[in-house]
Amino acid sequence: MQMRLLAAVLVGLVAVTVVTSVGAVRLLDRSGRRWGDVLRARLVMGVPWGTLVVICFVLSIYLFVQDGVSDWHRPVVIPYRAWSYFYPLGMLTAPFSHANEGHLVGNLAGALVAAPIAEYAWGHYPSDRGTESFSSWRRNPWIRALVIFPLAVIAVGIATSYFALGAVIGFSGVVYAFAGFAIVRYPITTLLALTSTQGALLTVYRAINQPIFVATARASPPSPPSWATIAIQGHALGFLIGFCCAAVLFRRRGERSNPVRLWIALILFAFAKSLWQIYWFRGSDTYVLYRGLGVVVVTTLAVVATLAVVSSDRPLLPQSVRRRLETRSPSGSIRRIVDLGVPSASVQSGGSASDSPVDSRSNSGGDSSAVAPGDTAPGTRVRELVLGTRDRHEAIRTPERASGESTTRSALASMTRRETAFLAIVVVLALISGPAVPFNIFVLEDDSSPGEESITVEGYSITYAEDVENELISFVDISMFGEDTAVETSGVIVSNSDRNIWDDPVSADRLAFSGQSTIHVGGPGWRESVTAFRRGWSATGGETAYQIWLQRSGEAARHVFTSEPKQTNVQLAGNNVTVLPEDGAFYLVVEDIDDGSTESVRIPGEDGTFEAGGVTFERDGGRIYGEVDETRVQVASRERYNR
Known part of the structure; x- marks a missing residue:
């Protein structure tokens, strides 16, 4: 009290x-x-309404679609992951669903600090010159705040789902898109918000939710390293989508950031938010982190991204290179035009020399230097058109120029430094998102359940198996740098061919640690729970013999898996002793070393003595002792679990 x-x-x-x-x-x-005036200058009533609508939407998905309203800490997760393009429900709900309460709160905290900055940078009021608010539905501040911004966020979320690698779940891809968008316009503010303010907000929330927290030292279940549980590819995908959108938008508005501040914010954000953690997994709970490669990629992209936003519009290529590219075509027509000195107007209009507004003497055999006042020589003007600014040489069009090769050369010659850097970022975005396509066309076969026995719940097949191929990862066979996608897994496996779901939510090691674990399956409007149990006896000096049961809520447990027998390193009067799991029970098998004869006896459920092969056994709680000629040694012990 x-x-x-x-x-x-x-x-x-x-x-x-x-x-x-x-x-x-x-x-x-x-x-x-007055901060109220500053906020009201870009937000209706100074409130980020779009952010609030988005947060309410994500919270509603957790509560009413994932059934978090019934169990706040354990929602239904499996059907709401992005499993396959052929399972639209998962693809559409994954970016707005979450694995648990901690996952949800963390992403909502990130959205609360990043989304308002992005919304403020975008603005509820139109920024184009000569436009007024309420002049059309697109310029209505309330529609921009309550409809357009949330719909844009949902579209970005779906994009992160369709091009994310693996069966992702969570709003973090969109949070990183907010960050990528906001950092272009307000780099330092965004950096501080997502590296400091988010942590402060989470701390205050936890202090209110649980002001007194008591922890005890206890063993932890086997788990992958923290970096192997984060969808780094999805985070990078969201960040680059937001970054590219902002780079285009603010370029059109003529708004530019300080290059030093932008570079500092980009590189520190990438390191603080672990975007450098490039990893892969080999199966059997082995993971590979390419730390050096990640640092090189992050530092390089920070420079390129900065150039994509603040670099100049000067041509990328030197003038001499551009001259060769622009004056060369399959038939050499542009070169001939320059050499012949055709008037610029005729080149621009595509007509004859007589169409030129320049004095006709320049085309009638007279003095070619006689031109209209203020004009230069026609040949010089053509060279200016061909070799000069982007706007000028874009006006030159000839049949040969329209060919594919010449068009490519012209485009290359006209590329500015900023456009080149931006194109590099777009290429990186394509390289990040492209590999997700073959993985997301995953189709599960009808007979894909790997276990010998399973429980079926409304199309879901739940079983237990060991050393089986992970069908989701191994669907695309890729080998590179000594790594491949042929990954094996062990544990509780959930599959559903109708929904293209294949998941291993509980690993064998985790189940061995805890002894039992509950899996939730379901869909919109329903959920069912299936609990996996493991029971075993460890042979002295050897391994553990165990069996697995699955129990659907309200039904009897069903035996689904039996391990191999395990022999002890104890010999009693010339006999080996082995722990044998079979049909839901455990036996001790006594084998005569000389003649190979065996005799088995079932381990009783209560303390007491029993005999087999001339050996007297005694169960004392969780231990079993064997006795021969007044020699008493421990032969087995019941497996213990941490719950």
Whole structure:
């Protein structure tokens, strides 16, 4: 009772101190800058309505689609992952669904700090010159805030789902898209928000949700390294989508960021948010982290991304190279035009020399230097058109110029430094998203359940198997740099051919650690629970013999797996002793070393003595002892679990 009262008091104190701290700083700020006016200049009533709509949408998916309203900490997850293009429900819900409460809160905290910055940079009010608010539905601030911004966010989320690698789930891809968009316009603000403010927000939330937390030292189940549980490819995909959208939008608006600030924000954000963690997995709980490669990629892309936003529009290629590219075509027509000195107007219009507004004497055998006042020699003007600015040489069109080879050369010659850098970012985005396509065309065969026995729940097949090929990863056979996609897995496996689902939610090691684990399957409007149990006896000096059961809620447990027998390193009066699992029970098998004869006896469920092969056994709690000629040794012990 006292602890509950103290917790309630602490919750109140946390709320009061946070509000008081903000208010005190507000009073101390004498800069004269009214933040309400600053926010209202770009947001309706100074409120990021689009962000609030998006957060409510994501929260609704968790509560009512994943059934988080029934179990806040354990929602239905499996049917809402992005399994395959042929399973639209998963592809559409995955970017807005979450694995658990911690996953949800972390992503919502990131959205709360990044989305308002992105929404502010975009603005509810039209920024084009000569346009007014409410002049059309697209310029209506309320529609931009409550409809256009949320729909754009949903579209980005679906894109991250369709081009993410693996059966992803979570809003983090969109959060990184917010970051990529905001960092182009407000680099330092975005960096601080997502590396500091997000952590502070989560700490305050946890302090209110659980003001007193008691932890005890205990063993942890086997688990992959933290970096192997993060969808780095999905995060990078979302970030680059947001970055490219912002680079185009703010370029059109004529808004540019400080290059030094942008580069600092990009590189520090990438390191802080682990975008450098490029990894792969080999199966059997082995993972490979390419740390050096990740650092090289991040530092290089930070420079290229900065150039894509703030670099100049000067041509990338030197003038001499551009001259050779632009004056060369399959028939050499452009070169002949330059050499013959055809008037520029005729080149631009595609007509004859007589169409030129230049004095006719220049085309009638007269003095070619006689030109209209203010004009240069015709040949010089043509060279300016061909070799000069982008706008000028874009106007030159001839039949030969329209050919594929000449068009490519012209485009190459006209590429600016900024366009080249931006194109490089687009290529990287394509390289990141492209490999997801073959993985997402995954189709599960009807007879894909690898276990000998299974439980079926509304189309879901739940079983247990060991050392079987992971069908989702091995669907595309790729080998590179000593790594490949032929990965084996062991544990509880859930498959559903109708939904193209193949998942191993509980590994064999994790089940051996805990002894039991519950898997939730379902769909919109329903959920079912299946619990996996493991029971075993460990042979002294040897390994553990075990069996697996699956139990659907409200039904009897079903035996689905039996391990190999395990022999002890104990010999009693010339006999070997082996622990034998069979048909849901456990036996001790006594084998005579000389003649190979065997005799078995079932391990009783209660303490007591039993005999086999001339050996007397005694069960004492979780231990079994064998006794021969007053020699008593332990031969087996019941497997213990951490729950």
